[in-house]
Structure formats: structure tokens, C-alpha cells
């Protein structure tokens with residue numbers, strides 16, 4: 442059995458604090474992860490990591506496995522000299538029943554709408570609207586990219602960004618995206634094969 446423990450890395454530990462195991466119900470599910478020995482809770486004020494942390498609404502922290510966090514640190518160290526900064530936006534997401542139910546509902550509605558708007562891409566709906574491991578462990582993360590102080594807008598219409606635009610954006614930022622992909626892969630991540638998920642830079646730590 443793994444000894445599960447969770448710690449918070451924050452510039453203001455007194456405010457954000459070490460997660461209080463067993464008493465903070467918002468993070469209870471983090472303690473039920475079976476694939477992790479440690480869960481890191483990072484927030485916007487985290488300075489212990491060289492990459493940026495911008496939790497996706499409605500979260501104020503990103504929970505990642507220690508393994509994934511160190512992978513991101515390794516990837517970032519290969520990118521800093523090239524003007525590229527990773528932005529961690531998603532990790533393990535499961536705070537409680539209400540948010541889990543809302544996520545499931547949003548996925549069903551989103552998937553149905555997606556199939557209506559893009560009937561020829563119906564086979565992609567599962568890849569795009571499934572939790573893709575975010576509900577299982579902190580080894581799955583989404584990252585954005587900051588290039589010379591500008592955030593790359595890789596999916597301007599979110600998961601509804603049409604394929605022609607995805608291909609155009611991928612071509613425009615080919616150099617930056619290939620450097621990011623190379624750094625993440627060398628750090629032990631596998632990037633999702635779906636075109637939308639790949640631009641969301643959904644990746645999973647395997648090493």
C-alpha cells in the first residue's frame with residue numbers, strides 16, 4: 442500500500458496552507474488515489490515551480506502527482522532558454538459529488554452539442570469529452586504555453602474549435618509546439634493523440 446500524503450506548494454503557505462488530511466472535505470478524494478504516493482496542490486501563487494499555475498475554473502488549485510510535477514519541472518528547464526513557459530491548468534479533479542455530477546452533466550450536454558455541430562467528428566466526442574484520466578490520478582495534466590510573454594491561444598473556441606482552425610493554429614505555432622512536445626515527451630509525458638486534446642496539451646506521465 443502507498444502511504445498517501447498531500448502537500449501544498451505555495452508562496453503563502455499560511456494562507457493556502459498544507460492540506461489538512463481528513464478534515465478538508467473539498468480534497469477528500471485526493472486521499473483515495475491509489476496510483477500516487479504524493480499529491481501536490483499548486484495554486485497561482487506557487488513559486489516553488491518554474492512553470493506557471495493557472496487553475497481552470499471553478500478550481501483554485503491544481504492537484505498533480507509528484508511524478509508529474511517533477512516531469513513538468515524537467516520539461517520547463519528545457520524550454521526556459523527558448524522563451525517558452527508552461528502553464529499548468531488541470532490535474533486531478535474531483536472535489537465532491539456535486540462538482541462531479543455537474544462535470545458529468547456538462548460532458549453529456551457538450552458531447553451532444555458537439556455531435557450536432559460536427560456530425561462528421563462524432564467519433565472524436567469520446568476523446569474530447571471523457572475525463573481522460575483527470576478523474577483518476579494527478580498523472581494527467583493539461584498545460585498551456587506562454588511564448589515571450591504572450592499566451593498562445595491554441596483553442597480560441599475551446600473544444601468546439603473547428604478542425605481547419607486547429608490545423609491552421611498548429612501550423613502557425615509549429616515551432617513552439619514541437620519544442621513543447623519534445624520537452625514533455627523527454628520528461629516522460631505522452632501527449633493525447635486527438636487533435637483537440639493535443640492542442641489542449643493534455644498529457645499523461647508514464648515514467
Ligand SMILES: [Zn+2]
Nearest residue numbers: 573582583643
Ligand atoms: Zn486534459
